[in-house]
Amino acid sequence: MRCIVVLLALLSFFSNAATKESFIDKGQFKYVLYSGVDDSIVEHINHRLTSKTPQLITDFKVKEMPAITVRIWKDRNQYLAYQKHLLGQSYPWSTGYISENEILLRDTGSQSTMDTAYHEYVHLVTTAINPNIINNPRWLWEAIACYEAEKEYGWRKPSTKEEFRQYAKILKEGNGWDSQGAVYRIGYSIGEFIQQSYGSDGLITLIQTNGDISKVTDKPLEQVFDEWIEFTENKYY
Template sequence: MRLFVVLLLCCSVFTTQAQNDTLSSGELKKYIGKYDVNGMVVQLVSLKQSLMLVVPGAPMQEMIPDGVNKFKTSSFEDERFLFVEKDGKTTAMISQRGEQSLEFRKISDTADNFAGTDSLLTLRKLTAHFILLYSSIDAASVNSIADRLEGDYKRVLNDFKLDKMPVTTVRIYPNREGFKHGINFPNAPDEVLATAFGKDDFRMVSPNAEGVDSAMLTKGVTHEFTHCVHLNIDYSPNNPRWLWEGVAMFESDWFFDPKELDIIRNKQFPPLATLGNGMEYMLGYVIIEAIRDIWGFDAVISLIKTRGNVASSVSISENEFEKSIFEHIYSKYVKKD
């Protein structure tokens, strides 16, 4: 169930450009609000005359009309969302994929204002390609964040053969509480410190907040910006996850030495689709590096555009693809020793 996968996202959010002009403001209003399943709350909001799904910790997704009280998103082609009405009021949303379904009970007709914590961000810095909203706690450090983003901007876009991007807004919250509210993830684990919230929007905790690794978080801004770039190429966050995180790790030059991992040293190579529990980060850089080294970076771009379709991107089977990647990693980082 694809929505269930999306619900597990912990690092990154976006909006598509598909038009939703078939619904009036009044028609959109009946769907807006909060929906709960087992204590996990998703929200539906109206943005620029479009209905947007807000999943905790993930980019916004546009809900595209697909029939009466029925919607789809561009992120997962095989999932549909059905809305249940009783006495003229929406009472539930059902996520369906094949024979599987999950029902979200509507618990409020009012959604949160995800710009509400912008009141904490009283300062603004404009650069050529970014708008940084921040508080006084970051008055001395905002330049280092801006410099890193601008310094990496041209390189990242060149890698993906893009001429330009929308100006990206970066919200830097002074504390974890403001950040969690801003991404609709009130129970986010403490290690979640930044997320792409759209193709021109990412949000982060201040590197000066209590208990935060400032060096790591400052390095992570290019990681989140890369997610925004990914969403501009194809609006499909975490689809597949190994590619979503791998590309961001590669572009932010976030390298973990694979020879330190038993599964690499012992040649117990996992299927890419199973990477999780942090392994998608630890192996992310070297997986994308291997694809670039073997097939060129155009293959990486093709994989993004096709959502991980190996056959159409490199014309071999998935088994051959994964074997080639891991053998390359092993030869480059383990065998040489």
């Protein structure tokens, strides 16, 4: 009996160690780090968020944002288990997502995790404009986040025009739900095209109306889609 008690105590200890949390309060952003995450990543992420978000909020005409909790895991299985607990299912390909006033991340390296953190924060800002914008439509939801998160250093575009067109076809036919990550590969160019064509006010209007293109132009969606492809190919290929 004594051996069983000791064994249970050890299992409890290692279970708690596996999910050990540390808390770092940076004011507007509160960080929860799970076992395996180095504290140093907080400085990198917090610098990115605090240096970029004031302008983002101004551009999107959001009066204020609440304090945000940022949860970070190193262990993929723990990250996915929490995701399943929260959302009802897990998405093995994901490295970040949002919940109410929270950003949830898997630490995949300092730079990529920083980029993902800001991408997810853009999502939170768009939900402050329209709580029903989440994946509705997905192409717009992700395109805005891709553009805002990547415009600091530019689009990492598909290598050829043919590859770009392939992703564009997938995106058009699947409305953004695809198995090849099309919206992440070319979403930047959609956000850039909207910004160039309709300005920040047009971008905000599309967020408010869940992508109702008729609110920013008289052109049919099919024509706008073709103009986006032409704009992108002329600029990048």
